[in-house]
Amino acid sequence: MKADRPPAGPLAWLDHLGRGVIAALDELGRFFYIMSSSVLWSFRRPFDGAELMRQMVRVGWDSIPVVFLTCLFTGMVLALQTYRGFERFHAEGFVGSVVALSLTRELAPVLTGLMVAGRVGSAMAAELGTMRVTEQIDALYAMATEPIHYLVVPRVNASILMLPVLTVIGDAVGIIGGWLIAVGLFDANSYLYVDRTFQFLEVNDVTSGLIKAAFFGLILSVTGCAKGFYTAGGAEGVGRATTSAVVTACLYILLSDFFLTKVLF
Amino acid sequence: MPAAASTPHAAPAGPMISVIGLFKSFGAKQVLNGVDLAVGRGESLVLVGGSGAGKSVFIKHLIGLIQPDEGHVVVDGVDLTLAPPETVLALRKRFGMSFQEGALFDSKTVFDNIAFPILRHRTRDRRQVAARVRECLELVRMPGIEDKMPSELSGGMRRRVGFARAIALEPEILLFDEPTTGLDPINTAAIGNVINQLRTELGVTAVTITHDMSLARKIADRIAMLRRGRILSIDTPEQFQRSDNWFVRAFLDGEVPEEDRP
Numbered sequence: 025m026k027a028d029r030p031p032a033g034p035l036a037w038l039d040h041l042g043r044g045v046i047a048a049l050d051e052l053g054r055f056f057y058i059m060s061s062s063v064l065w066s067f068r069r070p071f072d073g074a075e076l077m078r079q080m081v082r083v084g085w086d087s088i089p090v091v092f093l094t095c096l097f098t099g100m101v102l103a104l105q106t107y108r109g110f111e112r113f114h115a116e117g118f119v120g121s122v123v124a125l126s127l128t129r130e131l132a133p134v135l136t137g138l139m140v141a142g143r144v145g146s147a148m149a150a151e152l153g154t155m156r157v158t159e160q161i162d163a164l165y166a167m168a169t170e171p172i173h174y175l176v177v178p179r180v181n182a183s184i185l186m187l188p189v190l191t192v193i194g195d196a197v198g199i200i201g202g203w204l205i206a207v208g209l210f211d212a213n214s215y216l217y218v219d220r221t222f223q224f225l226e227v228n229d230v231t232s233g234l235i236k237a238a239f240f241g242l243i244l245s246v247t248g249c250a251k252g253f254y255t256a257g258g259a260e261g262v263g264r265a266t267t268s269a270v271v272t273a274c275l276y277i278l279l280s281d282f283f284l285t286k287v288l289f
Numbered sequence: 290m291p292a293a294a295s296t297p298h299a300a301p302a303g304p305m306i307s308v309i310g311l312f313k314s315f316g317a318k319q320v321l322n323g324v325d326l327a328v329g330r331g332e333s334l335v336l337v338g339g340s341g342a343g344k345s346v347f348i349k350h351l352i353g354l355i356q357p358d359e360g361h362v363v364v365d366g367v368d369l370t371l372a373p374p375e376t377v378l379a380l381r382k383r384f385g386m387s388f389q390e391g392a393l394f395d396s397k398t399v400f401d402n403i404a405f406p407i408l409r410h411r412t413r414d415r416r417q418v419a420a421r422v423r424e425c426l427e428l429v430r431m432p433g434i435e436d437k438m439p440s441e442l443s444g445g446m447r448r449r450v451g452f453a454r455a456i457a458l459e460p461e462i463l464l465f466d467e468p469t470t471g472l473d474p475i476n477t478a479a480i481g482n483v484i485n486q487l488r489t490e491l492g493v494t495a496v497t498i499t500h501d502m503s504l505a506r507k508i509a510d511r512i513a514m515l516r517r518g519r520i521l522s523i524d525t526p527e528q529f530q531r532s533d534n535w536f537v538r539a540f541l542d543g544e545v546p547e548e549d550r551p
Contacts, residue, residue, distance in 0.1 A: 163386070163388055163454075165381070166388075167454075168381040
């Protein structure tokens with residue numbers, strides 16, 4: 025009991041710091057445990073193709089509207105901003121290139137990752153959290169089924185597979201959005217705009233974006249599943265896990281984005 | 290049926306489950322404080338005790354859902370605390386466990402719930418699965434509800450569907466975690482009948498935890514009393530009823546025990 029009583033006095037901050045560090049390491053440990061065990065269990069029988077398909081529909085197909093709108097308007101606003109800016113030094117002709125490069129290399133994968141983290145990562149945390157507090161996860165163990173194998177593996181694999189697909193859609197929709205604004209609003213030459221769009225775009229720009237997207241899929245699903253899997257404290261705990269899953273996943277995505285960009289480009 | 294245990298903690302011949310010196314704490318709270326217990330083959334042992342006595346924590350140790358801080362759980366000669374994960378996973382197929390609120394998968398129908406362990410471990414043949422699901426539902430006297438969702442069922446019905454799922458793989462050991470909590474007396478009696486019927490028809494070893502004495506009397510070969518993380522007494526239902534242990538008497542009479550009594 026003694027250990028649980030926070031010490032008073034000038035050294036209280038040390039106690040706070042220690043607890044914070046332990047909690048952070050705990051969290052990181054859970055994240056890596058869920059990630060590594062979901063990789064290991066991916067290769068073990070039985071392979072649940074039906075569950076994987078169900079999750080791919082939930083992560084991929086059901087997220088298309090939100091990714092479509094996000095990337096369409098991002099492409100549009102990019103064109104709007106760069107056109108206004110580039111006008112000042114007569115470089116309007118490069119708007120297409122800027123829109124295409126920014127979207128494929130950076131904005132489409134990151135925005136898709138963030139939107140799907142909000143939509144799907146939170147749902148994963150809520151679902152697994154509810155299963156934890158209503159003993160459904162214990163019931164899986166009791167039926168000689170490893171919950172990581174049955175619950176986490178299909179969610180993680182579906183996210184890794186579907187995020188690049190969503191990003192391709194985002195790339196295309198965003199570029200079309202930029203074209204709509206440039207041609208529709210600023211009367212740019214459509215032929216020139218399209219030509220400039222692809223003139224400086226390399227295969228590597230697209231593929232590195234897709235690799236990032238797959239990585240974000242891994243991060244958001246592992247975060248959502250880990251938060252749900254270790255939920256404690258009833259309905260309130262599920263609420264906390266859900267919120268925390270979104271915030272943490274978004275943070276991890278933005279942090280890892282920097283390092284991935286450094287490595288990939 | 291084993292003879293009355295004149296000396297508590299004595300193991301019946303060839304026990305199915307032996308629990309030896311089990312200790313478990315969560316943070317600063319000591320929940321199990323050296324539990325010793327043996328359950329014979331085909332025996333029905335009921336563990337009673339007040340709320341917070343450590344009953345649920347204890348039963349989860351029997352199937353390896355919780356690892357003890359100290360002590361051993363030996364099931365049919367295999368020590369769950371030392372066995373590799375694969376062995377524990379295989380051993381769990383010989384168990385059926387029913388959870389407090391049923392713990393049914395709420396996104397699946399009754400059929401899919403009961404079919405889950407069968408599809409996972411037995412067969413994927415649709416006709417065989419459907420036949421086994423029907424059989425299990427008939428055993429718990431709930432035929433014809435395959436298409437219902439768990440949310441459409443009453444508390445008592447959910448428990449019984451939980452039983453049906455627990456027996457789907459024809460287990461040798463059944464664990465019941467508070468099977469009647471929150472149910473009315475009629476449903477409680479019905480659950481007791483179902484448990485007895487499952488025992489006679491399947492010949493399983495059963496461990497039930499409850500604080501419902503009417504259920505305990507109905508289904509137990511022996512009743513063990515858990516208090517402050519230790520086994521206080523193990524008796525036949527008749528002996529338990531006549532027990533002169535002050536705490537057992539207080540429990541039976543529904544009195545508030547004076548915690549500072551010897």
